[in-house]
Amino acid sequence: MNELLAGASKVGYHPGMEATTAVQACTPTAGRRERKKQRTREALVDSAFQLFAEKGFEATTVEEIADAVDVSSRTFFRYFASKEDVLHTFQEEQFAAMQEAFTARPADEPVITAIRHAAVDVIRACEDGAFGFDPERFGCIKQLMESSPTVFGSSLEHGQKKHAEMTRLVAERMGVDPTTDLRPHVVATAVNSVFHTAFELLSSGTVKADRFSEVLSELLALAEEGINYPAAVPADR
Structure with missing residues (x-):
């Protein structure tokens, strides 16, 4: 910083110098401030998940989450709109990873096939604690x-909000305009339904599987094959 100021004094004053040097002077402080905010946010997430696991979602209050980090409820609401919003942070990370994995699939790979590989790989990473994901969360x-x-309802709603982005990604892979070609919308809706069906089947014990990724992979494989199944009654009857 001293060298920058010394250089400025050699060439003389110019309009805006105070603004430039002020920004330069504030940059380290701004960086520390952002790091502190990030640490506070992460601490609130850690606190929330620990309390959710111990007490359950409904029994946990925002005040308890904030107290565990030694901040006020007002500070909590600077980072999150609600308790549900804390859970959505993990889902956002999942979706971002799936989006990146989907985009990275071979360009000639069919849409559902690419989604199956991308989604199952990310869910397995979440289950195994790979690539920075926390399996406990x-x-x-x-x-x-x-x-x-x-x-459950909040998760459903959050997934539906991703419909537009998923539609856009599918349309890009297909090389079509989603305003005139409705197939990307159908794919996005179907994939969202597959995710929730997989969860319901696993949680109800309907399928014999230990991991969410196993059920999801099987359902997406069925979607790959197509769902226009033949009727039980032959056509000639």
Whole structure:
């Protein structure tokens, strides 16, 4: 910083110098401030998931989450709109990873095939704690979705909000305009339904599987084959 100021004094004053040097002077402070905010946000997420696991979602209050980090409820609401919003942070990370994995699939790979590979790989990473995912948080969300109608409904709503982005990605892979070609919308809706069907089958014990990724992979494989199944009654009857 001293060298920058010394250089400026050699060439003389010019309009805007104060603004430039002020920005330069504030940059380290701004960086520390952002890091502190990020640490606070992460601490609130850690606190929330720990309390959700111990007490359940409904029994946990925003005040308790904030107290565990030694901040006020007002501070909590600077980072999150609600308790549900904390859970959505993990889902956002999942979706971002799936989006990246889907985009990276071979360009000539059919849409559902690409989605199956991308989604199953990311879910397995969540289950195994790979690529920075926390398997305990993933397990906590799964448990909360089974035990809390509020969490399940919120997850459904959050998934539906991703419909437009999923439609856009599918349309790009297909090379079509989603305003005139409705197939990307059908794919996005179908994939969202597959995710929730997989969860319901696993949580109800309808299928014999230990992991969400196993059920999801099987259902997406069925979607790959097509769902226009033949009727039980032959056409000649």
